[in-house]
Amino acid sequence: MRGGMPDNGFAEQLQNNSFWGKGQREDILAEAERHPLMNELWENKIPRFEKIDVPAYVVASYSNSLHTAGTFRAWRRMASEDKWLRVHNSQEWPDYYDAANTEDLRRFFDHFLKGEENGWERTPRVRYSLLDLHGGDRVNVPAEEFPPADVTPVRYYLDGLTRSLATTAPGVGGAADYTVGTDLDLVSFVTRFDQETVLVGYPKAHLWVEAEGADDMDLFLLVQKLDAYGTPLQAFTVPNRNARVHDVTERGTSILRYKGSDGRLRVSMRHLDEKLSTEDVPAHSFDRVEKLSPGEVVEVEIDLLPLGLTFHPGEQLRLVVSSRSPLGTMMPGNRPYTTPHGGRHIVHTGGDRASYLQLPVKPA
Structure with missing residues (x-):
C-alpha cells in the first residue's frame, strides 16, 4: 500500500503460494479492500517506536524496495539512545551472512547482553555506503547521524x-505532460554535474500536477544516475549474476537490481500528516480522499527512498515521472500494478508553480 496505492502483487504471491501456512491467518488482502483508508485496524499494526528503548543494531540498504523505507523509518523514530545504523551496498541476505558482518553483530550482543568490554561503544553510530554504480562503491563511511551533519538539502x-533540472527556478511557467497507458507514459528531467558531487540522505519531490480527463493520478518517481553519455547505470545487489538473474530482473525484481531511488503517491492521498512530516521526509495521513476537479492544479510532496550516490564530473542525474513504476515488479512472478486512472498527466514548472526535486548534497 505504499503511496496510497493498492499494489498488492507481493501479498498475493505470498497468499496464493501458501507461504502463510495452512492454519488460521489474517487475510490482509480482504482487509485492504474493505478498509482502504487509515483507521484503527492499520494504526494498531504500526510499531510504537517511542516505546523502543533497548539497544538496537539496525541494518539497512538503499536498494530493497520492500524493506528500505520501513528500516530507515524505524531508525529515525525509535526512542533508544543506544542505536547503531549500518547501511550496506548489497542485498540483505548475502550481507547478513558475510562472516565479518556476523562477527560485528556478535560484538554488539556480547557487549550489551554479556557485559563484555570489547570496545563496541567506540563504533561509529552510523556507517553508510556510497554507491558508484561503476564498481567503486565505498562502504562503512563513518558518521554520527544519518544523513551526516554536513549534508545540505x-x-x-x-x-x-x-x-x-537547475538550482535556479525558471522565471517563466512551463509544463511537461504524458498520456496514461501509452508507450511514452513518462516525462523526465536531467542535470549534469560539472564537479564531484555526493548525495546521501533523503530526497523528496515537490510537484505541481494536474490530471486532464481524470479525477485522480497515480504518480511514480525515479531518481537515476546516468553516465556522461546519458546511459542509465544500475547494479546487481546479489553476488550471483548469471543468466537466470538477468532474466528475472529484466522487467522487475527491484530488490535484486538497483536502478535508483524511487517514490510513489496517489494524488488523492496527498494530505500530509503534520505530526510525522519533516522538511526532508514528508509523511501522508492516508485517512482521506481528495479527488481532483477539472482543471485543478494541486501541490504534492512525495518522499523517495534514501540514497547514497557519488557522481563524477560529467555524469548526470535524471528524474523520471510516470504513471507506472519504472522499476517493474518487486519480486519475480509478482502481478504488475496497473493504475485505474487514465487521462493526461501534466507537471507544471516555473513561475508560481515551481516544481522541484530536493536532493541531500554532501561536500565531496
Missing part, C-alpha cells in the same frame, strides 16, 4: 520547456 527545479 538543495532544490533542483524542474523546467518543463527544456526538460532540465
